[in-house]
Amino acid sequence: MAFHYQSISNYFDDRSTNALADSFNAKIKAFRSQFRGVRNIDFFLFRLSNLFA
Structure with missing residues (x-):
């Protein structure tokens, strides 16, 4: 539980x-x-990079 305190405090x-x-x-x-x-x-990675890069 203590691990999440840093990410929670980053938001605030x-x-x-x-x-x-x-x-x-x-x-x-x-x-x-x-x-x-x-x-x-x-080819899959090529298509992925063209669509979302």
Whole structure:
């Protein structure tokens, strides 16, 4: 429990959250679910970088 005090206090001190990272991870997860069974990992990463970079 003591581990979370630093991140909680960061929000009140700097108004910093991890909302951007969570949003980006959700986009990657949704993109990945559309392309289930991708065999070419390089092409998948190429598409991912073109869409979200």
